[in-house]
Amino acid sequence: MxxxxxxxxxxxxxxxxxxxxxxxxxxxxxxxxxxxxxxxxxxxxxxxxxxxxxxxxxxxxxxxxxxxxxxxxxxxxxxxxxxxxxxxxxxxxxxxxxxxxxxxxxxxxxxxxxxxxxxxxxxxxxxxxxxxxxxxxxxxxxxxxxxxxxxxxxxxxxxxxxxxxxxxxxxxxxxxxxxxxxxxxxxxxxxxxxxxxxxxxxxxxxxxxxxxxxxxxxxxxxxxxxxxxxxxxxxxxxxxxxxxxxxxxxxxxxMTRAHICDPEILPKIQGKVKSKVRICAGANVCIANRYAGKAIRCIQNATLSTPGAALSPAERSKSVAVIGAGPAGLECARISAERGHRVTVFDAANRPGGQLALWANAPSTRELARVIDWRLNELERLNVSIMLNRLMERQDILDLGADALVIATGALDTCRDFAGTASIRVISPHELLGGIPVTASRALVLNEGRGQAGLAAAEVLLHQGITAEIVTSDIAVAADVDPTNRSAWYERLGRKGCIFTGAHIVDSVNEQSVTLRNVFDDRLSTREGIDLIVDWPGCRANDALISGWDEHPIEVVSVGDCRAPRTVEVAISEAAAAAKAL
CATH class of the missing domain: 3.20.20.70 (Aldolase class I)
Known part of the structure; x- marks a missing residue:
């Protein structure tokens, strides 16, 4: 060029x-x-x-x-x-x-x-x-x-x-x-x-x-x-x-992004490769990395960020238990099964997908479900069982007698306690995206966590006719989100009346009012008539199962947000690398 x-x-x-x-x-x-x-x-x-x-x-x-x-x-x-x-x-x-x-x-x-x-x-x-x-x-x-x-x-x-x-x-x-x-x-x-x-x-x-x-x-x-x-x-x-x-x-x-997502589109539609085409979800991780001067990554295609695209058969077929059916767990299960391991996935929830399945409930992010759906189809093809509603404690896992254990328990939702919120309901974006009923007229979305969860929550509120203002201590709302997605979110939410407020934090909460403080000059401003706070301070790693296995004869790896909350593509890439090493 x-x-x-x-x-x-x-x-x-x-x-x-x-x-x-x-x-x-x-x-x-x-x-x-x-x-x-x-x-x-x-x-x-x-x-x-x-x-x-x-x-x-x-x-x-x-x-x-x-x-x-x-x-x-x-x-x-x-x-x-x-x-x-x-x-x-x-x-x-x-x-x-x-x-x-x-x-x-x-x-x-x-x-x-x-x-x-x-x-x-x-x-x-x-x-x-x-x-x-x-x-x-x-x-x-x-x-x-x-x-x-x-x-x-x-x-x-x-x-x-x-x-x-x-x-x-x-x-x-x-x-x-x-x-x-x-x-x-x-x-x-x-x-x-x-x-x-x-x-x-x-x-x-x-x-x-x-x-x-x-x-x-x-x-x-x-x-x-x-x-x-x-x-x-x-x-x-x-x-x-x-x-x-x-x-x-x-x-x-x-079809550039489509081929980044799945370079095997042509052999797949010609019947030369067994698995189904992996369809681009439009997350634009590829574009974000390209304009950040980084190697291109894909929310769907982990081979872009893990060395060695070809999968080699495992030297010995192992029984592998994967705890967690989010993107990382499903990817690790898929690649492990492709390599010849006998894999079972367990999850405490009543549906697979983890947090990503919740994000896919927002009107603008429904296509993210493709990330989950493709992996579920592949696991079905590979005869991998997914056991839902199974909260696996340490002894439950040992009783399985598996050769290898993959911890992919993701991250836990968090919400802060605000004094004075007796008449103001406080929920998390994941509760809202999970379908919890809300009745409100004016909401504040406190967007301190990384990524797009706060934006997706605001969209759900706006679609329900609830006035929404997104507040962050960052210089701007969604400052960490790539320019293509951030601009698109601003346009969509702005047209629905969303207010974006950067460089502010909550100073105090009173009866149906919230006072915000500017992080630079300490000026205060009050929002009246608030009856709902959607609080997104970020998640914390669900790491209870990661340690404590040294005395047991089982191979243990941990992948994804249970190590530290990060992005979906990082979780999937980490899972792919771990599965190749099993």
């Missing part, structure tokens, strides 16, 4: 060619084809190095980064175009099959196309013909560098969905012109722009965004161009992808 992002591939010199060659050879050996996407982030880039500047069509501020870009001179425009051409030659030298120009996400080509970011008065700005000039010159240069034997495509937005921005009518005209130029072999249609706060949350949309959210844009553009059109955007099920193609809405379907 052409980028100053630390987590991108830098196609700046010939040093990248051997890496391209290794990657393309690996793909070609499997019968596939591979393109390199060339990208210049333009004004959306987050500058982390002193003295660096972002370049864009005009000196416009990005809401996402806060940067005001440098308006490129004609000479700098030519410099960037020529750099793309040189980069394309390296792609070809590396054995790739072609190039895709990233002209979406508010990146440089889109910055020139869009009236939101192009305020120029020269021949690169103004009317649509001038605003298309940069993209066409860029494509022409890259096409010339590649030659006729390589594929060239362009990824473009079908609509920015911003007042004064590119709309579908303009994008149809742009795509028609690009197609008629003969420069591209296909168009890849997405939407929105990264220069806005909601941009990433919309084009990498998390649950509960509808599946195939951009298909209508691809279909509309396909009707006016003479090249194949790709569609993307929360297409997670192969059956849905096939339906899109059958309806003629697109010529190819992109």
């Amino acid at each position: 052409l980028s100053v992002n630390k987590d991108s591939l830098w196609n700046l010199n010939d040093d990248i060619i051997p890496g391209y060659r290794a990657l393309s050879d690996a793909v070609h050996q499997q019968g596939g084809r591979i393109l390199a996407q060339l990208a210049h982030s333009g004004g959306t880039v987050l500058i982390s190095q002193p003295g660096r500047e972002s370049w864009s069509a005009s000196a416009v501020r990005s809401e996402t980064t806060g940067n005001i870009a440098h308006e490129m001179t004609p000479r700098e425009i030519r410099e960037v175009i020529d750099a793309h051409a040189r980069a394309a030659k390296r792609v070809a030298a590396g054995g790739m099959d072609g190039v895709e120009i990233l002209g979406a996400f508010g990146f440089l080509p889109q910055a020139f196309l869009s009236p939101l970011t192009n305020r120029r008065t020269d021949h690169y700005g103004g009317d649509l013909e001038n605003r298309m000039r940069f993209l066409l010159e860029l494509l022409e240069a890259v096409k010339g560098a590649l030659g006729p034997d390589f594929v060239l495509g362009a990824r473009l937005p079908g609509d920015e969905f911003e007042p004064g921005g590119l709309d579908l009518a303009q994008m149809k005209e742009i795509c028609r012109t690009v197609s008629a130029s003969g420069l591209v072999d296909y168009l890849n249609i997405i939407a929105h722009t990264n220069i806005t706060h909601l941009g990433r949350a919309r084009h990498w949309a998390p649950t509960p965004t509808p599946h195939g959210v951009f298909v209508h844009l691809a279909a509309a553009i396909r009707a006016v161009v003479n090249v194949p059109v790709f569609t993307v955007g929360r297409i997670v099920d192969p059956a849905h992808a096939e339906d899109i193609l059958a309806r003629g809405q697109a010529d190819m379907v992109g």
